[in-house]
Amino acid sequence: MIRVGVNGYGTIGKRVADAVEAQPDMEIIGVAKTQPNFEAHTAVKRGYPMYAAIPERAPLFAEAGIEVAGEVDELVAEADIIVDCTPSGIGEQNRELYETHHTPAIFQGGESADVADVSFNARSNFDAARDADYVRVVSCNTTGLSRVIAPLEEEYGVEKVRATLVRRGGDPGQNSRGPINDILPNPIKVPSHHGPDVKTIFPDLEIDTLGLKVPATLMHVHALNVTLGDDVTGAHVRQLLEDEDRIYVIPEGLGIDGAGKLKDLALDAGRPRGDLWENCVWGESIGVNGRDLYLFQAIHQESDVIPENVDAIRAMFDLEDKETSMQRTDRQLGVGISGDPSGFSEQARAEFADDD
Numbered sequence: 277m278i279r280v281g282v283n284g285y286g287t288i289g290k291r292v293a294d295a296v297e298a299q300p301d302m303e304i305i306g307v308a309k310t311q312p313n314f315e316a317h318t319a320v321k322r323g324y325p326m327y328a329a330i331p332e333r334a335p336l337f338a339e340a341g342i343e344v345a346g347e348v349d350e351l352v353a354e355a356d357i358i359v360d361c362t363p364s365g366i367g368e369q370n371r372e373l374y375e376t377h378h379t380p381a382i383f384q385g386g387e388s389a390d391v392a393d394v395s396f397n398a399r400s401n402f403d404a405a406r407d408a409d410y411v412r413v414v415s416c417n418t419t420g421l422s423r424v425i426a427p428l429e430e431e432y433g434v435e436k437v438r439a440t441l442v443r444r445g446g447d448p449g450q451n452s453r454g455p456i457n458d459i460l461p462n463p464i465k466v467p468s469h470h471g472p473d474v475k476t477i478f479p480d481l482e483i484d485t486l487g488l489k490v491p492a493t494l495m496h497v498h499a500l501n502v503t504l505g506d507d508v509t510g511a512h513v514r515q516l517l518e519d520e521d522r523i524y525v526i527p528e529g530l531g532i533d534g535a536g537k538l539k540d541l542a543l544d545a546g547r548p549r550g551d552l553w554e555n556c557v558w559g560e561s562i563g564v565n566g567r568d569l570y571l572f573q574a575i576h577q578e579s580d581v582i583p584e585n586v587d588a589i590r591a592m593f594d595l596e597d598k599e600t601s602m603q604r605t606d607r608q609l610g611v612g613i614s615g616d617p618s619g620f621s622e623q624a625r626a627e628f629a630d631d632d
């Protein structure tokens with residue numbers, strides 16, 4: 277049983293904690309937080325021991341009625357691995373703490389690539405993280421791009437990727453973010469940082485990306501053009517993507533015409549926090565002209581990286597091969613929307629219970 281600590285219990289951290297706890301081969305031994313806000317109370321309700329990320333603030337937790345199990349360095353000392361889910365730039369500062377205690381760590385995509393030995397996407401380079409001490413799970417957008425590029429590259433070869441990323445302005449709780457009423461080229465300079473980030477996973481890939489930010493909190497939407505190595509048909513590409521567990525090809529006829537209805541689908545299905553761990557590719561958008569493939573996909577920024585963090589732990593401890601780890605993660609979480617979108621989580625869990 278791998279003993280996991282989560283440092284930084286916000287949007288990503290709380291989801292990672294629940295996903296780890298749902299696995300049979302790992303457990304949460306504590307989470308570190310800076311303040312006793314509503315998420316701290318949720319952590320307590322879920323039974324996660326609470327550690328003070330900033331020692332001087334420990335008394336605030338006691339005042340809020342939250343028992344503190346210790347300070348963050350105690351959590352780091354006790355854990356087999358820390359998943360660092362602190363805001364961009366803080367993870368880099370924390371690396372010294374992890375090194376001091378010889379505790380391996382996973383960082384998130386807001387950190388620069390050189391924070392870790394390996395940038396990770398389970399589908400694309402699982403084995404690169406084997407036995408690594410420091411791994412960075414790439415950002416939500418890079419994860420979304422990598423999951424599509426990997427099967428295309430394997431099946432047809434990829435000559436060039438061009439992607440326009442329409443990014444949500446902030447997460448639902450980030451009321452200080454924007455824009456509120458604007459459409460921002462962001463970054464204005466082309467290419468955006470996403471292309472180079474994808475190249476941390478596919479070093480030889482030709483890719484240009486453009487980014488925008490819009491007044492939405494739901495999801496990112498990508499418009500993708502991939503020049504493939506072979507002439508293909510749309511139907512062939514569609515089948516290839518449908519065969520990927522972490523890609524949901526949205527069927528025609530469901531009336532899902534945007535990110536809002538995708539989120540409704542997840543909520544109707546009873547998914548925790550309305551999460552959509554899969555890339556959501558509109559089936560109707562998959563179009564081919566010679567070797568040029570086009571498609572639209574929506575990426576749920578708050579949750580697509582969550583299964584990747586679980587797989588990164590298994591890779592770093594050399595617990596499973598890629599396929600076994602990804603399948604186990606997916607089944608425990610309920611990843612994989614299939615025929616009946618209204619009941620997929622329960623169905624996936626039941627299948628797993630049958631298997632084990």
Ligand SMILES: NC(=O)C1=CN([C@@H]2O[C@H](COP(=O)(O)OP(=O)(O)OC[C@H]3O[C@@H](n4cnc5c(N)ncnc54)[C@H](O)[C@@H]3O)[C@@H](O)[C@H]2O)C=CC1
Pocket residue numbers: 283284285286287288289308309310311329330361362363364365366384385386387414415416447577578581
């Ligand atoms: N929210 C998103 O859409 C995605 C975020 N990421 C990356 O994940 C990382 C975390 O992002 P979020 O969860 O969105 O941030 P967040 O702001 O929701 O959560 C970060 C948490 O860390 C806490 N924190 C701040 N300083 C700390 C410290 N010194 N020690 C311990 N905890 C501290 C904050 O109070 C907060 O609870 C970033 O690198 C981000 O770029 C990656 C994919 C998607």
Ligand SMILES: O=C(OP(=O)(O)O)[C@H](O)COP(=O)(O)O
Pocket residue numbers: 385386415416417418443445446470577
């Ligand atoms: O890494 C992300 O996006 P990005 O790859 O577009 O920079 C995550 O969605 C977090 O982005 P944020 O820095 O806008 O919170």
